[in-house]
Amino acid sequence: MVQFIILSETRAQRGKYFLKKGVQVLSLCCSFALALSKGKLILNFIPVLESVKPMFRKIASGIFSLVFALLFCNLTAVAQDGKALFNSNCAACHNPIKDATGPALQGVDQRREKDWIYKWIKNPSAVIAAGDPHAKELVDKYKIVMTAFPNLTHEEIDAIIKYVDDYKAPGAEPAAAGQPAGEPAAAESNGWLYTFITVILLALVIVLWRANYGLRRVANEKEGLPNEKEVPFYRNKVVIAIVVILVFIFCGYWLTNGAIELGRQQNYQPEQPIFYSHKVHAGVNQINCLYCHSGAEKSRQAMVPSPNVCMNCHKQINEYTGKEKLVSAEGKEFDGTAEIQKLYKYAGWDPAKKEYIRDANGNIKDQPIAWTKIHNLPDHVYFNHSQHVKVGQVQCQRCHGDIQNMDEVYQFAPLSMGWCINCHRQTEVKFADNNYYSIFEKYHEEIKSGKRTGVTVNDVGGTECAKCHY
């Protein structure tokens, strides 16, 4: 930074009223890069501007406004972190306001000390082992030990707690949906406040700049110095440069994000040929996921069950008598009994005679169901369910979300590579339990000597390309 200023000053002091085009662009880029990395220094930059010549001043003021814009961007980004972190790390087992696999999290910071929460999240087993009474209570109640998240920082945990505390159940108060109330409202108004301040400051910058400009012209006239020809702002090269750079940055940001998103389908929730409700089957009736998705422990595919698997139960169950209403995402209500009839058509079952309809050769007249595939991975990705379900003992919900409460399934996780890698970095393998890992002698020694508490998927090579791409 300092070097850069000196360079500019000497150039300016030599009496050259303009910098060469290339230098101009270069300095713009440099200052932009510096501004990004050391935003605060820009403030020191302003007094220096007093002494430098107009062209450079223009550039600096441009940067000034840029910094504001960026500051604003950053703030909104931080505000979103809590939600994203919660969804990617906690949502599989926790609901903010309802007990699920784990307890409801809202107000957790009031129930427990912050330090306790940090310790617990980073290594629950250690807390339990230390004989903590709260921990024991949790284990007794939920019969499961929480997954450790050693990589979450204190700030991230704070962000999650903040998000959870601010959380309002969607649709819980439909009347109040449009009206922000309580803390969430405050958070929103914060945003507005920043915008307002930015606008005011921007306006101030422009006013001051114009005033400065006018005064200098007057001063020059008085001293008999020649004035530059005044150009309208849309012809002003600095303005054009700033606008171009801004457009480039925002378009680039938009384009890159758009390109990254290409082929991803998070929240994809297509209509299926039969309104099959996971909520009724896996939620209310508590059918084990593996009963139908029997490939999940054996194969790379979890397998969509064939109609004959459905018929194991639906030979008997021919009407829907549950209390839960079957409602699609669009709010359309479905008749469960009619949907079971659709299944009978596919399965070739005659519900009246209670037998399969057969052709002359004795083959059942059935047809396969063409479900719409929700979770799609690109062809160059190899994913194996059994690796995760059987070996890693990952809960289905970790990737598929709160499936037992979904009437209509949607894609819960982004299924992006970043999402996969993140989990591989954080998740520990069953190092001590699975004898396969006995060959990793080095890690065993490190654990023994206390140098290491656990082994993540990453440590055994789980983030290498050829683990999923071949």
Place this chain on the structure above:
Amino acid sequence: MSQKQYWKGLEELNKPAQQEVATDEFNEDLPFDLSGNLLDATTPRRDFLKYLGFSTAAAMLAASCEMPVRKVIPYAIKPDDITPGVPNFYASTFVDNGDYCAIVIKTRDGRPIKIEGNEKSSITRGGTSARVQASVLSLYDKARLRQPFSEGHEATFAAIDKAIAEGMSGLSGQAYLLTGSILSPTTKEVISQFIAKFPTVKHVVYDPISYSGMLQANEVSYGKRSLPSYQFDQAQTIFSLGADFLGTWLSPIEFAKQYSAGRRIGVKNLKMSKHYQVESIHTITGAKADERAVCKPSEMGAVAIALYNAVTTGAAPNFGSKKLNETIAKAASDLKKGNGLVVCGANDVNLQTVVNAINDKIGANGTTINWSISSNYKQGIDSDMVNLVNAMNSGQVGALFIHGVNPVYEYFQGAKFADGLKKVKLTVSFADRMDETAQQCKFVVPDNHYLESWGDAEPKTGYISLMQPGIAPIFKTRAFQDSLLTWAGATTTYGQFWNQFWSSKLGSQENFDRSLQEGIIELAIAPSASGATFTGNVANAINALQSSKPASGNKELVLYEKVSIGRGAWMSNNPWLQEMPDPITRGTWDNYACVSPKTAFELGAELTSINEVDYKKHVIKITANGITIELPIVTVPGMHNDVIAIAVGYGRDEKVGRAAAKTGKNAYPFQVWNGLTFDLYSGANIEKTNDFYDIALTQTHNSYEGRAIIHEFSLEEFSKNPEELYRDREEEIGHYTTLPWKKEGYEGNEPKLGEYVAAVPATDALEEGFRENGTLYPNYESPGIHWGMSIDLTACIGCGACVIGCQAENNVSVVGKTHVLKAQEMHWMRIDRYFTGMPNDPDTIQTVFQPMLCQHCDNAPCENVCPVAATPHSSEGLNMMTYNRCIGTKYCANNCPYKVRHFNWMDWNGADCFQDNLYEDGRRDDMNDDLTRMVLNPDVTVRSRGVMEKCTFCVQRLQDAKLHAKKEGRPLQDGEAKTACQQACPTDAILFGNVNDRTSAIYKLRAQEQVHRKFYVLEQLHTLPNVNYLSLIRNTDVIVGGNEKLDGMMNDHI
């Protein structure tokens, strides 16, 4: 380091030309004109921006399409034994006429995708061949018939059954069933049922590549018209007179297994068999021979007689060739020591009788030749076929059923057979495609593919191999046996008949089920080897051989089978086999006239034409038996100077398939009927033409610039100084470290090589020191598994099974001749062939095979230069290739010293997201049909255009093996993870495993058993390859082509 001079083509012996080629490797002009005004144009920048804008917009348009809606369709009723995504394996049998291999079919979701060898078979012992590996692709061959045909029109089985019943009832004249050699006992039963129904039917067995001479000679010599079991593993001396027993002769997979078992050389086992080969062309068997001499085919009789005399009377042979005399004399003295074996590839009764006499004299019967188990591979008697054709032409034949053979194409007088066929009223072909014979038949009732069939085989008496389908018949085809049973009026199907036959033989359905699961039924105790009494008349045979007329013409012609294409048949239309480089010539997609360098020079071929860099080959005219064909010449050092060799199996009809059509010329008409047998040798006249023809040869595509990459020793050298190679390596890389025993105070404590001592790892110290100190980069560790491969150059026979096995496993693309010519073939595994010796003296030529694949270097040159990190290294020692990350700069390929990376220049397999981008050339394209794509391995990405690819060590198999172990909660077992090449290899030349596991075979081999023979290719570059090679040991005392002779060699030549 002592180093023989290896050369892969004659161009390397001509230094100026070689340098020119090496420095100007990419001598094609750039595809646009730089000399013109392109760069002086007034607005090139604007044009550039326009193109840039347009292409960006186009790419965005193409990329921003909506996500397609994909369906997931489960079974309506899922079969119990199929779990989608998990392969099922079925033991079965590969049978192609007399060719046999016990196999395991890998099926995914109900379709066969890969063939492996069945290790339970004591005959093929888990080995395979390129043809066996490629046969799975032929299941999905587009040219296969999809329903029966009646007089060229589509028909139903019912209609044809009726017509044939009518035809047979109104039959006038004799009826014949013409088949290839049938190994199946139940099929023979079915045929006898058919004959019982129609007693006029005669069964004629015809083998296009005939072994009738051997069968008849054995009848004369031993009173048995059959073939014995050969036991190459028992042999201490092997003398082969023109028999390519490792590539094509009789049962090459079995013999390759046996042969390599007899040559497992190590410092603790310094014994290996001695192999003499006298041949007129250059075969892979000749390449492996310890002593090799050439003779003209017309001299083969004389060679056999000379050997007989040398063995019996000790008479010195008297040929013009000194090497030949020496070879025969030495072989005779070795053969007399016992455990000798003489085999001969000629289809000549007298010659085979003399060979039988030699085997009898040296006591081979009962030791290396086992008469208690006879081989059934070949059963055809040539005179039967000649009689049949004569009968057909004289109008005595009323009906002819043809299965497994294609005489219009394969018979030496195909036209005569076709004429005869016209005189037969009822002609039925069971061909799987509309081949040359089927086109002329009235009815075509296509047989199932063997992967769709129930069946069995008895390759050797008492050794049964069962065949079960991996898939239901894809088309409306019917088993050959079912057709015969239907016409014979039987009510059972062949499947039922077969089931009953074996379950009653085995005592119960339970026994049968177990045998079916294992795939084989073998005797618990093999009968002990027994001999047979030689009763032949040697004198008569010798007289007959001596009185036979010398071949006419200025050259002698030899017909041979290629290792890949064989006799033709379905192999001709198999793109994998067509593109597999021939082990010796390295030619693809064509047949050609092989000539020696000297002959090529005489034919006016100049350096540019006779070497292998220039793909334009002189075309010559070959006249023999009154037939003339024109073929390009390919120079093959090591061939007799007066011999030209042509492969059969080419020049097929268009309807055989697109890969087969318009390729090469049919050489079968050059066969000679000598009154007893079909002879593959004849005299020929050749003359120059002014034409040229492009032949796609692959050897020169990758140059090592003359660096030492092969280490070869004679057995004597190795026995005397087994540490030579290790000491050379020590000299080369040892200065990077102070070996523990060279430190002060430790002198004299040097451990013996191969004795692994925990405190002082003898071999590791050298390599580890080099690993750590030979580079500025940090040393990365492998905490769990570290994969390694070892390739034994002594065991490798160059047969190419690994090449095709890899292709099938890894979805490696076929690129077609045009792109092979541009050196763009995609094989992840290639077998480089190098010659040593004097090109003009075929007796001095020794040939070496070196399988070359990605070496998975721990300090890989390719990894460092990738700008997008698409090829990083894994903690398991794998050099990974991430296709979706690759942007196709090709820097990696340019920086790879082993030349093992391949770039997808085209969209070979329709993997691109852009439509209509698929490359087509009219030949290879059948590969990309919905049907043929069923052969693709769903666990391996099909690569799109513009990305680099290379061997992955079959990472999908490694991952699968690890997952199995993890699921069972146990460490990975040694040998659980096998690469496709390792599994395909018939000689166990490839070993693969975890070198971090000190109990693994690969670790023991590297650290203890084979320390003396172990080397790494280009080790001095500090690439730290994970593939090591074991030096080639030849049981010879003559090492040809030493350095001092090289200059002379060059001057002699050209």
